[in-house]
Amino acid sequence: MKEKIIEPGICPYCNAPADFKYEIDGPIMKDNEPYIEINYQVNCNLCGFNESRTIYIPLSGLYVLRYMLTPKSRIAIEKIKILTDIRKIENTAINK
Numbered sequence: 055m056k057e058k059i060i061e062p063g064i065c066p067y068c069n070a071p072a073d074f075k076y077e078i079d080g081p082i083m084k085d086n087e088p089y090i091e092i093n094y095q096v097n098c099n100l101c102g103f104n105e106s107r108t109i110y111i112p113l114s115g116l117y118v119l120r121y122m123l124t125p126k127s128r129i130a131i132e133k134i135k136i137l138t139d140i141r142k143i144e145n146t147a148i149n150k
Contacts, residue, residue: 055080055137057130065098066105072098078127080134081113081141088113088138090131113138 057078065072075095081088090113095106113134120131 055130055133057126057133059124059126059130061124061126063096065096065101065103067103068098068101070098070100072096072103076127078130078134081138082110084110088134090116090134 059076059078061074061076063072063074064070073096077093078090079093080090082091083089089110091108091110093106093108097104113131116131117135120128123131
């Protein structure tokens with residue numbers, strides 16, 4: 055499941071308005087644990103500042119902190135958590 059989120063923000067270099075783009079994907083299974091992949095990108099049209107990176111965060115930790123997040127990202131985290139729970143139930147049913 056992928057969600058794209060664009061939030062207005064301030065360029066960390068020149069303090070001009072800039073769009074912060076996030077693509078949230080998950081669940082990504084690593085070492086038998088669900089993770090969330092976040093692709094982050096900011097481009098400043100004024101000074102040319104450009105930054106992008108990909109990070110992986112354990113779903114369990116991010117789920118605990120979900121109320122600190124923006125409503126759009128919280129919804130994406132909830133969807134991924136539900137998908138993870140459904141997969142666990144399906145795997146349990148298959149292994150019986």
